[in-house]
Amino acid sequence: MSEEREALAELARRRGLFFPANEAYGGTAGFYVYGPTGAAIKRNVEDAWRDRFAIGEGNMEIDAPTIMPEPVFVASGHLDGFDDMLVECAECGESHRADHLVEAATGMEDAETLEPEEIAELIAEADLACPNCGAALAGQDVTDFNLMFETNIGPGSDAPGYLRPETAQGIFVEFPRLREYARDQLPFGVTQVGRAYRNEISPRRGLIRVREFTQAELELFVDPERDEADLSSVADVTLTLYPAEQQGAEGREYVETTVAEAVDDGTIAIDWIAYYLGLAQEWYSSIGVDMDRFRFRQHLPGERAHYAADCWDAEAEVGGDWIELAGFAYRGDYDLSRHAAHADDEFTVFQQYDESVTVERPCVDPDMSVLGPEFGELATDVGNALADLAERDPGAFDGEAVPVEVDGQTYDVPTAATGFAVEEVTESGEHVTPHVVEPSFGVDRLVYTHCAHALREDEVDGEPRTRLALPPASAPTFVGVFPLMDRDGMGERSREVADRLRSRGFAVAYDDAGSIGRRYRRQDEVGTPYCVTVDYESLDDGTATLRDRDTVAQRRVDLDDLPDVLAALRADERAFENVGVAVADA
Ligand code: AMP
Numbered sequence: 001m002s003e004e005r006e007a008l009a010e011l012a013r014r015r016g017l018f019f020p021a022n023e024a025y026g027g028t029a030g031f032y033v034y035g036p037t038g039a040a041i042k043r044n045v046e047d048a049w050r051d052r053f054a055i056g057e058g059n060m061e062i063d064a065p066t067i068m069p070e071p072v073f074v075a076s077g078h079l080d081g082f083d084d085m086l087v088e089c090a091e092c093g094e095s096h097r098a099d100h101l102v103e104a105a106t107g108m109e110d111a112e113t114l115e116p117e118e119i120a121e122l123i124a125e126a127d128l129a130c131p132n133c134g135a136a137l138a139g140q141d142v143t144d145f146n147l148m149f150e151t152n153i154g155p156g157s158d159a160p161g162y163l164r165p166e167t168a169q170g171i172f173v174e175f176p177r178l179r180e181y182a183r184d185q186l187p188f189g190v191t192q193v194g195r196a197y198r199n200e201i202s203p204r205r206g207l208i209r210v211r212e213f214t215q216a217e218l219e220l221f222v223d224p225e226r227d228e229a230d231l232s233s234v235a236d237v238t239l240t241l242y243p244a245e246q247q248g249a250e251g252r253e254y255v256e257t258t259v260a261e262a263v264d265d266g267t268i269a270i271d272w273i274a275y276y277l278g279l280a281q282e283w284y285s286s287i288g289v290d291m292d293r294f295r296f297r298q299h300l301p302g303e304r305a306h307y308a309a310d311c312w313d314a315e316a317e318v319g320g321d322w323i324e325l326a327g328f329a330y331r332g333d334y335d336l337s338r339h340a341a342h343a344d345d346e347f348t349v350f351q352q353y354d355e356s357v358t359v360e361r362p363c364v365d366p367d368m369s370v371l372g373p374e375f376g377e378l379a380t381d382v383g384n385a386l387a388d389l390a391e392r393d394p395g396a397f398d399g400e401a402v403p404v405e406v407d408g409q410t411y412d413v414p415t416a417a418t419g420f421a422v423e424e425v426t427e428s429g430e431h432v433t434p435h436v437v438e439p440s441f442g443v444d445r446l447v448y449t450h451c452a453h454a455l456r457e458d459e460v461d462g463e464p465r466t467r468l469a470l471p472p473a474s475a476p477t478f479v480g481v482f483p484l485m486d487r488d489g490m491g492e493r494s495r496e497v498a499d500r501l502r503s504r505g506f507a508v509a510y511d512d513a514g515s516i517g518r519r520y521r522r523q524d525e526v527g528t529p530y531c532v533t534v535d536y537e538s539l540d541d542g543t544a545t546l547r548d549r550d551t552v553a554q555r556r557v558d559l560d561d562l563p564d565v566l567a568a569l570r571a572d573e574r575a576f577e578n579v580g581v582a583v584a585d586a
Contacts, residue, residue: 002319008452009206011466012038015526017451018207030203030211032444037526040476040507042214042447045287046193048473049216049441052283059189059218060181064170066195069153070160075342076169076335078162083144085116086201087123091135097201098142101128109247113302116142147198149211163197168438170194171219172335176345179221184349186434187222193443207448208323214443221434222272223351224333229271234278235260242297242315243267254295269310270330272437277328280314280439284325287446288471290453293317296328307334314441318452325449326441333433340433352429359427362394363387365419374413381406386418394422450474454527460552461517468527469550472570477509479566480523480531486512494534497544497559504563506570524549530566532557545583548576555580 001009013019016035022028034042054061073079087098098119099111105126111119124138153161164170171178171190182188193216203209237259246253255267259278268274277296285291299311314326340347364386371379385404389396396402397420401412454469472478481498483490491512498510509528511519516533523531533545538559546557546565557565557580568574 002321004452004455005206005319007457007466008448008455011455011468011525012206012451015522017041017526018447030200030209032207032210034447037476038447041451041470041474041527042443044474044476045447045450046214046216046443048283048287049443050191050193052279053216053218053439053441054191057189057218057279059191059220060178061191061193062171062174062178063194064167064174064192066164066197067151067153067161068164068169068173070162071342072169072173073148073162075338076172077338078148078165078169079146082148082165083146084201085112085119085142086145087120087137087140087142089130089133089135089137090140092130092133094130094132095201096131096137098123100202101131101137102126110300110303113300116144145201147200149197149199165198166196166440167192167194167215167217168219168335168440171217172339172436173343175221175336175339175347179349182221186349186351186432187220187227189218189220191216191218193217205321207444210444216441216443218439219335220272220437221336221349222437223349223432224435225432226351229275231259231263231271231275231278234275234282237278237281239277239281240291240295241267241312242295244298244300247297247300268312270437273310273312273328273330276437276439277312277314280326280328284314284316284446286471287474288450288454288469289316289325289446293453295322297322305329305331305334307332316449316453318449323445323449324442325445326439329438329440331436331438333435335436336433346431348431348433350429351432353427356426356428358424360422361425362390362397362420362422364390365421366413367417367419370414370417375411378406378411382411382413386413386420390418390420394420465521465524467524467549470527470529472529475527475529476507477523477526477528478506478530478570480509480511480519480528482510482516482519482531482533483512484516484533484535488536489539490534490536493538497532497534497562501563501566504567506563506566520547520552530569532562534559543580546580551576553577554583556583 015037017038018032018034020027021031021033085098086095088095102108102111102119102122105128120142128137129135130137148165149163151161153159171192178190195212196215197212200209200211203211239257239259239262241255241257241262242252243255259274262268263271263274284294294316296312297315304311309330309332311327311329313324315322316325336347366383366386368379371382375382382404385406389404397415400415402415402418403410403412451468456467456469458465479501481494483494498508501508509523520531529549531547538544542559543556544559545554547554553576565579
């Protein structure tokens with residue numbers, strides 16, 4: 001493990017950020033618990049995502065079940081194709097992600113795009129060994145392993161169900177109702193923040209690859225003909241792009257460019273994707289990701305799902321590895337068309353034209369007194385086939401007889417008996433299957449990354465200190481309140497201060513144990529931006545010391561002003577050096 005990741009894992013365990021689950025029972029790989037500190041960070045990150053991508057964009061948020069019945073995943077394609085490549089060691093029985101072994105050994109970046117047989121050949125060629133026991137893996141089968149957790153809905157096994165491998169399906173399946181709540185107006189967006197489950201072959205790297213995780217997904221439904229992204233709010237945002245053609249073996253070339261330029265020169269082919277990359281760039285920066293260790297990587301052609309017209313991942317570097325934080329995909333009409341084909345509902349939106357249009361519509365009105373005797377029980381099918389043909393190929397009705405196909409047999413129908421005509425009809429709109437633009441964020445990877453990027457080691461008063469430089473928006477606690485000592489009324493006064501701050505909506509940590517220096521360190525380690533210490537002077541003049549986590553600078557502040565001062569600091573409306581008076585001058 002890299003030094004950075006080791007330092008984070010140690011802090012995470014010690015300070016209740018996150019830790020492996022079920023250790024009392026020997027541990028369960030791929031499952032993590034967020035401790036009190038981590039759960040607060042995660043909640044803050046989710047709220048910040050909501051503020052930006054749901055509320056800030058005027059999108060609806062839903063909360064759908066995490067178990068869905070099998071037909072959903074037949075339609076979505078997950079049952080058939082949501083697989084990773086598995087190779088098992090014959091010696092120790094350990095399972096491995098075969099493509100990851102190949103990537104680690106060869107430096108390839110897209111081994112997952114290869115077929116299992118090709119991966120098996122590469123394993124043999126490179127003579128790869130089991131990372132667990134060192135036995136040779138050459139000759140072992142590489143197989144597709146479906147990542148969904150299966151269960152049964154109700155007693156018995158008649159109704160298989162699956163834990164959702166992504167939150168998105170809950171949005172697609174409910175589209176017929178959601179469309180109504182959007183009053184049949186495209187474009188509209190639906191978000192969901194919730195758990196997803198993948199039975200990963202080899203979960204690893206802390207929160208990065210787990211079997212139960214949280215996604216924050218946005219599905220934007222657009223009319224591909226009429227809706228265009230409005231790029232004005234993000235046009236000048238500078239992106240760090242890693243386009244597919246730069247991802248050669250000879251090393252990488254990043255492209256620093258604005259959203260507007262990237263769209264103009266075609267680096268980003270789809271405006272909607274460019275829009276969300278711009279939003280995400282600014283949002284990741286506001287939440288505390290180090291943007292010098294961040295990039296948007298375009299999927300290589302083989303890596304993209306066949307229906308995705310373009311796809312970019314947000315990636316951040318931690319401990320020398322690039323971590324996929326989010327995916328941005330233009331999914332076309334794949335999802336809704338698939339559900340339309342499998343489910344019993346309409347997955348379209350009726351789009352009203354600005355003005356009604358008159359169109360010519362070929363139609364038939366078959367004479368059943370002719371078709372009945374001629375085709376017997378096939379007469380209705382022949383009639384339906386004629387209606388289809390009229391729509392598809394009106395020219396077929398030019399001759400004396402019309403050939404139609406029913407159950408693989410061709411029948412000639414006298415044209416005079418088809419009642420073929422071209423009618424003029426006035427149409428006020430059309431049914432459109434919306435296309436989907438999907439930004440899909442992983443919450444756990446973001447919590448992990450932004451804690452790693454915020455982790456600092458420095459020195460205070462000649463002593464090493466560890467600090468999480470989290471921005472106030474994601475810090476689990478906003479202010480620590482301490483009495484210098486719990487005596488002579490300082491404890492009571494501090495508890496009063498803490499209560500007042502809590503009632504103003506601040507997350508407060510009250511601590512009266514140990515030396516003040518130790519208490520400061522404890523708060524520094526969990527990212528608390530400010531601490532207030534109530535001392536003897538406070539009892540005399542109603543002021544207290546306010547300390548800034550990052551600079552350790554201290555100001556003397558009137559306790560009556562404290563809630564307003566903290567609110568201004570949180571909103572970034574005041575700089576720390578402008579509140580109260582410097583301690584040295586006090
Ligand atoms: P995907 O549907 O594979 O593009 O996943 C969307 C996002 O979910 C990714 O960008 C990750 O941030 C997150 N994610 C996917 N798989 C896992 C996992 N096993 N553990 C944690 N996060 C994951």
